[in-house]
Amino acid sequence: MEELAHYGEDAKVLAGGQSLVPLMNLRLARPEVVVDINSISELGILERRDGELILGALVRHRQLERDPRVREACPVLSRAAACIGYPAIRNRGTVGGSLAHADPAAELGCVLLATGAVVVVESARGRREVRIEDLFVGPYTTCMRPDELLVEVRIPAWREDARWGFAEFTRHEGGFALGLAACVVQVDGQGKVVAARLAVGGIGPVPVRLAEAEEILRGAGLSEEAIAQAAACALSLESYDDVHAPAWYRRRLGRWLVLQSLQQAAGGGN
């Protein structure tokens, strides 16, 4: 923390190195100082605390994919983590690193939005909690200040029978996603949706929740018609053109991905 406070903008935190080191190798990032946090064992915690799932910043994607506590508490997170890059990337890449890097099409940002996570950031000045909705402010940009370190992620307890879905589109196995969607839906005994969170990534500059679609599901449940209507909300998302796809394609891809993820949830989700 002191190093970060001292060097500020000139320092970069090294966790798994799967985003920072490529940028350094390409000379797109040229930090004066690299602060390696890998030896801080407290940042590697992974535990259930009062139902919440607590993930230290250094938890690797491979652990999310395989750890039975994650699979039980948050199956959608395990499912999504298995889609991050390749085994060699997942063995090193970390929760904190992925979130701080803030790639708009990253799996973790999208899934954690859907599950309603809170991240804890710390600096020499103290500790604060940030709702995942407030973390991402632009492509590759978070609300964290240069002296702050993302130390922990807390994922609220969802009931065991909560339904979920995750879908992403990549042009090849393990490649960067063009778009992705995740949802967690709680249905009561009568089939009524009592809670729904739905997030999409890669369509616009930051991953976003589809509040309007969540509202539709809460009113109309997981019927085929409601799902189609909810998915159509993705068509009015902010989007952009680039070399990979034009904005209109991204929005339509968003609709398809939301549809896929909600159909998984409707089908039982597991």
Add this chain to the structure above:
Amino acid sequence: MRARVAIALRVNGQPYRLEVEPRRLLADALRRDLGFTGVHVGCEHGVCGACTVLLDGELVRSCLMFAVQADGCEILTVEGLNVSGDLHPIQRAFIEEFGFQCGFCTPGMILAAYRLLQERPHPSEKEIRRALAGNLCRCTGYADILRSVQRAAALLAEAEESRAP
């Protein structure tokens, strides 16, 4: 910041001590400082998989780690597969099934296959494709590489059987 750092690591079972700049990539330390030229450096940003090694038993990109981070670790490079002098069954399978052309991607392919076959001795075609998705072959010899890994699984199973009492 330029001061060299002393590190100790094991590569293919042998201990090594060296002094490296903190900025030295593990791939460069293995290849240039220690002479393990089987560590191929392709894209240098984690995409191609040519520099893949096993670090404490798990696949990593050696171009995305600094050598100082491997202090105290055990590394396996492709050279470590045939320290006895005989080709490893996976290497034999790659020869038999024409699993390499220019050979640049081969060490990474072989180590990714090695780790896969440790975990899944009888992988499905889909599992092989998934396990090797992070290794690019610019000669596009993928079909032969896939067959090589299937052949390797068979050779390893045979070796296993002949060892059984």
